[in-house]
Amino acid sequence: MFYKTKGDKIICQLCSHYCQLKEGQTGICGVNANEDGNLTCKVYGYPSALHVDPIEKKPLYHFLPHTNTLSFGTVGCNFKCPFCQNWQISQTDKFSKENYISPKEMVRLALHHHCPSISYTYNEPTIFFPYIKDIAIEAKKVGLKNIMVSNGFMSKELCEEIPNYIDAINIDIKSFDKSYYKKSLKGDLDVVLANAKTLKQKGLHVEITTLMIPSIDEAQVEAIAKFISSELGTDTPWHLSAYHPDFKMLDGEKTPLETLKKAYNIAKKYGIQNVYLGNVI
Numbered sequence: 001m002f003y004k005t006k007g008d009k010i011i012c013q014l015c016s017h018y019c020q021l022k023e024g025q026t027g028i029c030g031v032n033a034n035e036d037g038n039l040t041c042k043v044y045g046y047p048s049a050l051h052v053d054p055i056e057k058k059p060l061y062h063f064l065p066h067t068n069t070l071s072f073g074t075v076g077c078n079f080k081c082p083f084c085q086n087w088q089i090s091q092t093d094k095f096s097k098e099n100y101i102s103p104k105e106m107v108r109l110a111l112h113h114h115c116p117s118i119s120y121t122y123n124e125p126t127i128f129f130p131y132i133k134d135i136a137i138e139a140k141k142v143g144l145k146n147i148m149v150s151n152g153f154m155s156k157e158l159c160e161e162i163p164n165y166i167d168a169i170n171i172d173i174k175s176f177d178k179s180y181y182k183k184s185l186k187g188d189l190d191v192v193l194a195n196a197k198t199l200k201q202k203g204l205h206v207e208i209t210t211l212m213i214p215s216i217d218e219a220q221v222e223a224i225a226k227f228i229s230s231e232l233g234t235d236t237p238w239h240l241s242a243y244h245p246d247f248k249m250l251d252g253e254k255t256p257l258e259t260l261k262k263a264y265n266i267a268k269k270y271g272i273q274n275v276y277l278g279n280v281i
């Protein structure tokens with residue numbers, strides 16, 4: 001159960017928005033609702049995108065390397081990033097109910113495609129965790145690993161529960177500016193950092209990604225590098241991905257290679273052992 005009741009409302013405990021929902025109301029993510037006094041995850045069973053991807057595309061470089069992973073996402077998100085590169089599915093609540101895929105069927109698909117893992121990705125998996133949990137239970141029975149690619153804004157309660165089901169996670173640290181996280185992304189930097197730390201301490205395989213949006217200056221790169229190195233450990237891989245204009249942020253240029261190289265050197269200065277440049281053409 002991922003909610004508790006408060007008077008005539010329920011409080012969703014999937015993510016740190018803790019939406020308080022009256023009967024019939026849907027939360028910020030657009031997909032979890034109070035229906036008959038229970039929390040209903042409307043996208044349960046309805047992937048909006050489903051592919052077999054190389055695991056390196058998640059990106060995860062130090063977990064089951066050179067394997068494929070059955071990857072899917074649904075619709076909706078608990079963040080509102082103006083630069084979202086998957087906004088067509090993350091910033092909508094519309095989806096087709098034509099093809100229901102049960103947890104057992106999802107596992108069967110992974111086995112059929114010879115994937116040793118299933119990845120919950122493309123949009124924020126926290127918001128469809130009830131579906132993930134049921135798939136992960138079935139996946140574990142046949143030895144498959146479970147992977148989340150997340151913005152790290154899950155609730156404290158869910159963060160405690162994730163290690164029971166998930167083996168590896170890639171968490172985005174999108175900025176080191178608290179007010180930018182709040183105002184522009186509608187998230188909370190402190191929550192993301194605390195969750196990353198908790199999951200690493202609990203033994204999950206953790207890798208970090210930073211999309212190098214134009215507002216990330218060298219001071220921010222330095223601050224993120226310092227956090228990874230001192231709080232997560234220098235063995236935590238860091239992916240620095242080139243940004244390209246998308247969604248509502250259509251100005252600015254694609255991250256120059258020079259900027260990525262400078263960020264790489266800062267990461268190395270802080271002793272981070274494995275640093276990767278992504279989306280470089």
Ligand code: SF4
Nearest residue numbers: 012015018019027029
């Ligand atoms: S998942 Fe987050 S945004 Fe969605 S209803 Fe629950 S608390 Fe609100």
